[in-house]
Amino acid sequence: MLIEFDSSDTIEGVIRTATTASKHFGEDFEPQVRPADPRFGDFQANGVLPFAKKNNTNPRELAQKLIDALPQTDLWETSIAGPGFINFKLSPSYFLQWLEKFADNESIQKSIQTEKPKKIVLDYSGPNTAKQMHVGHIRSTIIGESLARLLQFLGHEVIRDNHLGDWGTQFGILLYAIKREQIVLDQLGPDPIAKLENLYRQGNKWIKEEESNLAEAREELVKLQNGDSENLTLWRKIKEISMDSFLSIYEILGVRFDHSLGESFYKDKVESIYEKLLSHQICKEDQGALVVFHPEHKRFSKQPFIIRKSDGASNYATTDLATVEYRKNEWNSDQIIYVTDGRQRDHFEQLFLTVEKWYSAEKRESPSLQHVWFGTILGDDNKAIKTRDGEPIKLIDLLNEAISRARKMVIEKKPDLTEEEVEKRSKAIGLGAVRYADLSQDRTLDYVFSWEKMLAMQGNTAPYLQYAVARICSIFRKAQVVPTQIPSTHYQPTTDSERSLARKFLFFPGVIKQTAKELKPHFLGCYLYELATEFSSFYNQSKVMVEEDEIKSLRLTLCARSLSILQIGMDILGIELLEEM
């Protein structure tokens, strides 16, 4: 019998073979193999219950027929429980075979990679220029990066594109403020982006104070959009300053984009969009603007998708349409994934509907479009953190605070480390904590920002996972073997802690699949935490460095597989690991 990486697949395959051949079941029988409660077994097949219901037979008797039809094997024991569940309790021999078959990170990756690699554009982070990234901006960057890594791990070609908000109306206000204050952009001092942000805030105040100021700001924007050279020069400088600030954050977070084509990149590509959509009668003029309605849709038949404002200017919707076209034509992408705040869901739904009609009118295949949205980070008032007024916590400050708190713990624990080592560990631990705090929770949920939450280092946190890894590495150092060169063994997982750790490995494939299917990193994060918990428990109960070589080899193998899965998983989450803590 072939042992597959995903044990559910192995079991399901065996069941299907049996049921297809059996007169009691047939081809339409769904085994429904799921991880089981450890009290009952390792996997369970639930499919008999609904099938018996549909065919008006006794489920327990039917379950018995299924078991009778299964081939004899020493890989597992089966039993019927409750109303008709079939439990599979895997044998020690199964575990040992699995452990030997998927022996290193490469073979694990190979076993799970896709057969149909796609070219996927991942659109994430996308901060607005002239503003600093604050804590509210962390989610798109971290979630997006993690999904990029996941898809790459699965064998897809991923194009990371940072769709900068560099052509919005904020420039009217900012240019107005710069001119009013007679600011020289080259002389903004050590923290130019903060200065720009203050200017923007000041400008915002001014335009609210007086009508005429608002008019002037609008005029600056029009001049910019019409290619006024003075304003364009200022705009370029602003973008440069912004990019420097973003890049320093990406550097810390280990994020690198293949492209940073902002909205400005598409400003000359929008005219043809209007023409095409008009010629296909997808959009129409309404109240002076060019809009798209979707008559078949209950809501978007009334709620417009504005692709050209009544003043003739383009907007977010327009550039997004042009962006799809560019990514399809120039990069030949099969799929585009947008990682943005959930408040933009209507926008993307409308965008996707519009693209679908447009491409189908031209009989072209549109890329598959997906909006991976996340909840908002809220302030203490339960409202979204916003930049316009007040001073939200800067992202850079959060990251630095995380590193400095980790630093205290690192030094406390090991006072004699070199400065270089302290630096390395504090960074891995502090940033890991922040990343994990966000990634370990369902992305669709809003949460209130708190230092305590973001910087926790005990319990279900990245440092806990990193600590488990450090302990494993320590064992291998003491044992003087490398994880890939452990002597083979005949000793099978026997004790409770050996068995339950080995058992945990088997659920990794399913977790990866689910994470990829729903594009929700928290499935992986939670699993890794559970795995680390199993390992810690194993570590406390079973000494690895024992006299008996056979037992030692098995336990080293369990350490090695824990390490592999933690390495792979943490790498996908973008969290660094340490060999010592």
Place this chain on the structure above:
RNA sequence: GCGGGAGUAGCUCAGCUGGAUAGAGCAUCGGUCUUCUAAACCGAGGGUCCUGGGUUCGAAUCCCAGUUCCCGCGCCA
């Protein structure tokens, strides 16, 4: 008004798409370091899964109604 999301332990959250006695972390209380790293481990207490109906062998999960909070809905992105 229309549409979307959410309501699970004192707090923060999981709950594998309908499975068996609902789980973690934090906090509280108790135990474990001359033994591979105590950022750890073991244990205890803590629940009207918002409320009320329904669907069925079986519901935190699906459907309906109500309720509370959040978000979106014509020229911001």
